[in-house]
Amino acid sequence: MEIKKSAIAGTLESSDVQIMLSTGKNGFEFELESDVAKQFGDQIKETIVNVLKKYKIENAEIRVIDKGALDMVIKARAITAAQRALDIVDTPQWEVL
Amino acid sequence: MDEKIQDIYLTNKKMRKKWQAFLEERGIKNFAENEVNLIQQTIGIFNEQDELIATGSLAGNVIKYVAVCDVISETKGARFNKIISELENxxxxxxxxxxFVYTKPMYQKSFEHVGFxxxxxxxxxxxxxxxTPNITDYIASIPHFPIKKRIASIVMNANPFTKGHRFLVEKAASENDYVYVFVVNQDASLFKTNERIELIKRGTADLKNVVVVNGGDYMVSYVSFASYFIKNTDQIIKYQTMLDAKIFKNNIIKPLGITSRYLGSEPFSHTTSLYNDALxxxxxxxxxxIxxxxxxISGVTVSATKVREAIATGNFGEFTDYVPKTTADYIIQNMENIQLRIRERAEN
Incomplete structure (x- = not known):
C-alpha cells in the first residue's frame, strides 16, 4: 500500500512515542530521536517496521521521537499512524492487530 | 497533580493580560499587535489553582510564544513536551x-529533544x-546546475513582474552561466503566487539559462521574514532580515552551488533597504x-508599486511602458478581476 498523506500519532510525553509517517521512495527511511537510541534504537525500528509490513506498506519516511515508550506503546502508535496515513481510520484492519 | 490543557482566547481581555504577564516574566517581550494578530490559536496548561503554568501558540505553520514554568513539576520538561505535543496534534x-519555531538560543536543546x-x-x-517536506526535500526538488559554474540567485516577489525585474534578471543572466529566480511564496500580495510565478516565467522565457522556482517557506515568507508583509520596528526588522539571510547562507548556497546574489537597489522601501544591508x-x-x-524609464524609477497604483486608478495605459508585454497582456485581460481584488484589499 502507498502512503497517500502524512500522518502523526502519539505524544512527546514521558513513556510515549511520537511517530510521523510520510510518503517515501526508498524503502523505510528512519529518523530516530531517543535517549536510548544506542541501546534500543534497532528494536524500536523493528517494531515499527513489523507493523508497517502488516499494512503492506513498502516505502515510508518515518520520523520517531521516542520518550522511553515500551514495545506495546510503540506498536499501538505505529498502528494509529499507519491507519491515518493510509486514510483507513474509519475501516480499521482488525486482523493486523 | 491535576493539570489540564485548555484553549486560551486572547480576545478575552483578562485572559490576555494573564497570558502576556506570564510570557513577560519569562523574557518574551514582543507583543506588537501585528505580531499577536497573526496568532490563530493559543493553548495553556492550568494547575489545580487555575494558574497558568505553560503556554504555546500557533500562527499558521509557526509555533510561537512558548513558555513553561517548571516549578513544582513532576519531571523537568514534562509540561514543555505536553504543550508541543498538543500544538503538533x-x-x-x-x-x-x-x-517552524522561533525561540531563544538557550532553548535549542529542548526543541532538538522533540525533533526540531x-x-x-x-x-x-x-x-x-x-x-516534512523539510529543507533537504526542498533543495532536492530544485533543478541543480553543474558545480564550479557561475550561478547567480535572485529572490523576488514581482508583484507584478516589471521591466525593472526583467532588467535585473537579464543582467544576472548575461554575467553568469545560470540564474535561479526564487519567487516569494507567501500569498499576501495583490498578485497571487501562481500568477507571479507565471508572469516571471513568461517574461524570462527567452533567457535560456534562467530557472524560476518557488522560494517556499525559506525565502521572504511569514516564517523567515514576516516584517516584509507586516509593519514592525527597526529592531525586529533587523533581526528578521538577519535570520532570512542566514537561512539562505546556511542551507541554500552550498547545495545549489550559488556564487552570487543580485539585488535591486532600494530607494523607496525602508524595510527592503534594511534587508539589502543584512544580505x-x-x-x-x-x-x-551585487x-x-x-x-x-524616461528618468522615472520603475516600480511594481507604481504599476499597482496605475491599475487601481484605471490609468494603466500610461504605465504599460513599465511592464513587459507578457505582463501587460495579462493585466489587460484580467483588469476587472485585479481591480476588484484591490478594492477588497482596501476594505480589509
Missing amino acids: RLSQVECFHY KLLAATSLGILMEKG KKELGNDIQV IVPRKK
Missing part, C-alpha cells in the same frame, strides 16, 4: 506536517523546523552580493 488536524532541527541562529533568536553583511563573505541600480 492541532497542526496535524489541519494536515500541516511541516512547521536548526535552520538559522542569531544571538537574539533562532529558527528551527520539524516534519550584504551576512552573505558578503561567502558569495558576491546591488544593481534600479532601472529608469
